[in-house]
Amino acid sequence: MPHPTSTEIAGRIEDLYGAPLAALESHAQDRPPGMLSALLGMHDTLAFAERSITVHRARLAQLVQPERQIGTHEASHLLDCARRLAEAVAVRDAQASSASAVLQSLGRVESPEPSSAAAPAVVPTLPAPVTSAAPSR
Numbered sequence: 001m002p003h004p005t006s007t008e009i010a011g012r013i014e015d016l017y018g019a020p021l022a023a024l025e026s027h028a029q030d031r032p033p034g035m036l037s038a039l040l041g042m043h044d045t046l047a048f049a050e051r052s053i054t055v056h057r058a059r060l061a062q063l064v065q066p067e068r069q070i071g072t073h074e075a076s077h078l079l080d081c082a083r084r085l086a087e088a089v090a091v092r093d094a095q096a097s098s099a100s101a102v103l104q105s106l107g108r109v110e111s112p113e114p115s116s117a118a119a120p121a122v123v124p125t126l127p128a129p130v131t132s133a134a135p136s137r
Contacts, residue, residue, distance in 0.1 A: 004096050006047035012103045013039050039102065046095040052088035056081055 004012075010021050017024055017036065021043075028037045060081045063074060070078065 004100050006043060006050050009043050009046060009096070009099045009103070013043060016103065016106055035102075035106070039099065042095050042099040042102070046092060046099060049088045049092035049095060053085065053092060056085035056088060060085060 013024065014021055019027070021040075024036060025040055028034075028040055031037070060078070063078045063081060064070070068074070
């Protein structure tokens with residue numbers, strides 16, 4: 001099963017919080033860290049990993065072109081690029097799985113409509129002060 005992309009995760013975050021991602025990011029900056037900050041962080045890491053995959057895949061394709069000779073110098077670049085590509089894929093997979101699992105565990109809760117037959121709120125009352133029948137001095 002393929003992992004969700006950063007675009008899919010962004011859409012799920014927007015659906016959960018009911019606002020565009022840009023508005024959520026600016027909202028999260030004004031608040032202490034919480035679930036929204038964690039989800040946005042996961043999304044950023046996932047998006048960065050996807051961009052890294054694209055860059056390293058293109059570089060790897062460039063390094064292994066048929067007309068190109070692979071000598072000692074090129075081999076070190078080829079191995080480094082393959083290692084970086086593998087790391088980006090691992091990060092993408094981990095972040096996608098984590099973000100997806102967190103989003104599955106959360107659900108948007110609609111605010112309840114106040115009903116017209118709702119009972120009035122009970123306000124606790126303080127006990128009446130005890131007064132004695134004896135005159136005070």
